[in-house]
Amino acid sequence: MALEQVIYNLEEVKGLSDEELYQRLYDSWGLENHKIDVWGELSINEAGNWAGIRNAKTLSGNQSIEYPLADSHELQSGVFLTPSVAKIVLGNDTKGMVACELMLASIPQRAKKNNPFLLAVNDKTVERLTYLPDALPNLDRQALIQNEDETLLRKVIYDAEVKRVKHKIASETEALEAALQEKQQDMTDKLAELSDAFKSTQDKITASTTELESSIKRNEELNT
Known part of the structure; x- marks a missing residue:
């Protein structure tokens, strides 16, 4: 009033x-x-x-x-x-x-x-x-100035809030990248383990096949 x-x-x-x-x-x-x-x-x-x-x-x-x-x-x-x-x-x-x-x-x-x-x-x-953009709605209401359908804010406060939000985003991005790298390394390690296990199995199969072929050959020689 x-x-x-x-x-x-x-x-x-x-x-x-x-x-x-x-x-x-x-x-x-x-x-x-x-x-x-x-x-x-x-x-x-x-x-x-x-x-x-x-x-x-x-x-x-x-x-x-x-x-x-x-x-x-x-x-x-x-x-x-x-x-x-x-x-x-x-x-x-x-x-x-x-x-x-x-x-x-x-x-x-x-x-x-x-x-x-x-x-x-x-x-x-x-x-x-x-x-004040809609992206920054959680500021101290006392810092805001209402002008009809628009909201104004001291630029120094706006700049500080943008800096804080950017820092938060950078920190969260860094944490996500670190978690992603950790998962990628974990997947790489597991793939390496699977590759080693596969190679070991292949080696065993090859050895068994060679031994079987040798046994068959010996049996054929004995029966000749």
């Missing part, structure tokens, strides 16, 4: 301390842990001189948030992130889903935008998200 957001007019919040501004944001968005942790789409413009997170939602509650000022759509339009940091996070991509913490922008920026609540992305907190 969405919270009924308190809306302030500009004159009410001008001159408030950072602590007071943060508290009003926490109260407005129902953030009991006193941290503005969000997720959304990070993108860089074509010129490469602006980057930001659009369509921000809270990690706790998955609620869309907007500055608690009348007629404000500024937050959903994009929260600024240093482009150089965005390029590191996105690599060769121009956009991608991320999680991060928001903080009050610098005082000059807030004054320039005439918005005491203006936020920016904390550069040190940005984490890439990835879509």
